[in-house]
Amino acid sequence: MKLKGKHVIFSFILFITGFLVAFSYQLTSEESKIVRMNEEQLQEDIKYRESLNQVEQKNKELRAELLELKDGIRSFEEKLGNQEDLVSTYLDEKKELEMVTGEVPIQGPGVTITLNDANYIPSEDNVNDYIVHDLHVHLVVNELLSSGANAISINGQRLLKNSHIACIGPVISVDGEQHPAPFVISAIGDPEVLNASFELQNGVLDVLVSDNVEVTVEKKDQIKMDARVSGE
Incomplete structure (x- = not known):
């Protein structure tokens, strides 16, 4: 009977030890998984930030191009306005000349x-x-x-x-x-x-x-x- 009791105690100790080992392994596995998930999220976050930086850089370049185009349009409009003034002046002078030469009726x-x-x-x-x-x-x-x-x-x-x-x-x-x-x-x-x-x-x-x-x-x-x- 005494030997049998020791056997039971020994078995119980082994059971507890096995349980602790299994629990420790599972906990380590979960922590490793969490760490891997965090690393993946970090990589995704880095990629997202890089993409965002690229988009912001592209937007900056597009804004610069837009400003350049606006300046070009403004310059063209000024030149066109000057040309319109020249054309208007030319037409006025032409009309006056035609009146002097009698090419057109006048009243x-x-x-x-x-x-x-x-x-x-x-x-x-x-x-x-x-x-x-x-x-x-x-x-x-x-x-x-x-x-x-x-x-x-x-x-x-x-x-x-x-x-x-x-x-x-x-x-x-x-x-x-x-x-x-x-x-x-x-x-x-x-x-x-x-x-x-x-x-x-x-x-x-x-x-x-x-x-x-x-x-x-x-x-x-x-x-x-x-x-x-x-x-x-």
Whole structure:
């Protein structure tokens, strides 16, 4: 009986020892697994951070490219704006040139100056001293041009930069077209300025009157002039 009791105790000790060994092994295995999981998570975290850094770097590069593109667009818009100003200026100058050369119709406020032969001619005087001559027409045209007239016509015929005015007997020839008196000289421009230029003392108006030319000056709200005929 005594031997049997020792055997039981010994068996119990072995059982406890085996249990502790098994428990210790299981605990070590679990800890190892936890450590491995932590290492895997750490590697994943490192990869994630690297990916995030790459994305942030790429975003930084894209933002830099975007700013560069915006600067390029802004520079292009400024150049385009300057070109538009140049084109606008060119078109304005072209339009003014076409108006001067009579290539396009023109209308606007201005004045009309009517020159007519004298109604009364003394029998003992020379008739040529009482009619309108090309000199008188030239005086009026030059005065209008110096006062800023944009366009001028004589009896409806557009006067051009190189127009030729000549006296042929009782008529006036403008670029080969003959016009009898009265001569209605129309000018488009500032009516006040154009009219004032003829009211100057000892000016063109006084010269015309002293030459026995009947003169009428009228301000107009609207004067229309056609373009010159093609081939003129």
